[in-house]
Amino acid sequence: MEAKPGDIVEVVTKDENLKGTLMPSATGSIVVKLDSGYNVGIDQKNVKEIKILETLKTEKSPEYKMPEAKGLSTIVILHTGGTIASKVDYKTGAVVAKFTPEDIVKSIPELRNIANFKSVLVSNLQSESMRFGHYNLIAEAIVRELEHKPKGIIITHGTDTLHYTSAALSFMLENIDLPVILVGAQRSSDRGSSDAAINLISAARFIANTDFKGVAICMHASTNDDKCVILPGTKARKMHTSRRDAFKAINATPFAEVDYETGKVNWINKNFYRPFASFKLMPIDEKVKVGIIKTHTHTQPEDIAYFGNHKGLIVEGTGLGHSATTAFDEISKINEKSKAELAKIAKKGVVALTSQCIFGRVNMNVYSPQKELLDIGVIPGLDMTTETAFIKLAWLLSNYPVDEARKMMIQNLRGELVERTEFEEEI
16 A cells, blocks of 8 residues: 555655654655654655555545525535635645535535525635636636526635636626625635635625626735725736735725625725626637746847747836837847847737836837837737736637737726726825
8 A cells, every 4th residue: 555645654764764644745755744743855765665554544524515594695606726725734734725615614604694605616726726727617617607596606716816817707707797706815714813704704795785796806905804805806916925915906996895893895986897798708718828028137039039939928017118128239239139029929919018017007108119119019008917918818819819809908898907097006
């Protein structure tokens, strides 16, 4: 029998024998947690034998059937993984995705007073592993649930790329006639400081008590546990690695705040997306090649040439939308080659320019180098975040010809573009 993580083992090497708990390892080495609590890594070539002293015992939880209450609407929870559905495995010390969708509702009894819940497992992965195909899986799961006419849908999701997914679903679910709220957590659900329960409860209250339609994000409004904020699906970004209020609206105002104690929804901006025709699912082609390149000092032409076989490219420029593509002296003459590489991509595909500044908007009509980029076909990303521009371009190139995608890139389709930026976020 092969030893598995969690088993108590004795690792026999040519020099010594080590006893402890076998840990998961992504490096190929053998990792053992000793009784002292320390982890020891052992090169596999030095391991003569691994003896299993005790196998990990797992107990199956009794089946849990979520109760239904008369008079309450139904909210569907689509489970995709992430910290919100994770807990610490104190045997190995790792944070692992182990909660089933039923576990989430069972562990937060307050949800039962808000709505009836149905849960569906779509996937169970950390969000940094998301690909376009996962967006399609989530969207298809949403479409299946639409037939049952729920009040709304909550998607539990890892926070690292949650704003990518919210943008993707905003574009893919054209004319969605109900709320789709993505919810994450910065702390795993079994920690005392977890934000998972408050975020989920607030999302459910928002769905149950409003007429909102479209895609949005629900996360903490501050580091306190008193309010959650509802953010536009195409105008949000993760701005901190670990704070519970990591997500902020970018170049926009939040839709609303949900008071956790009272359950009251305080509207800030009711200018949310409204259906204009019948619902249509417009997926993203899993094979479409769209890239992001960050402009920096000493950018090399070959850095840009790498994307030569891509159908689309987002250039994250500096300031108002600058890029290292202009020669001012002999040292910077190589920049002209970078511009030539961009021109090649823009000729056959779509190149759009965003800013590294996060807040504000790109204006390519101020300085001559930017106008030169316009001349070779580079499109301004205006006030879109780089992440939303990337997703929008992939979606456009999946559903429209290149010429049409170029035109639509600077058109506001899901609230991702604002004609004039009036709201200034405190930095």
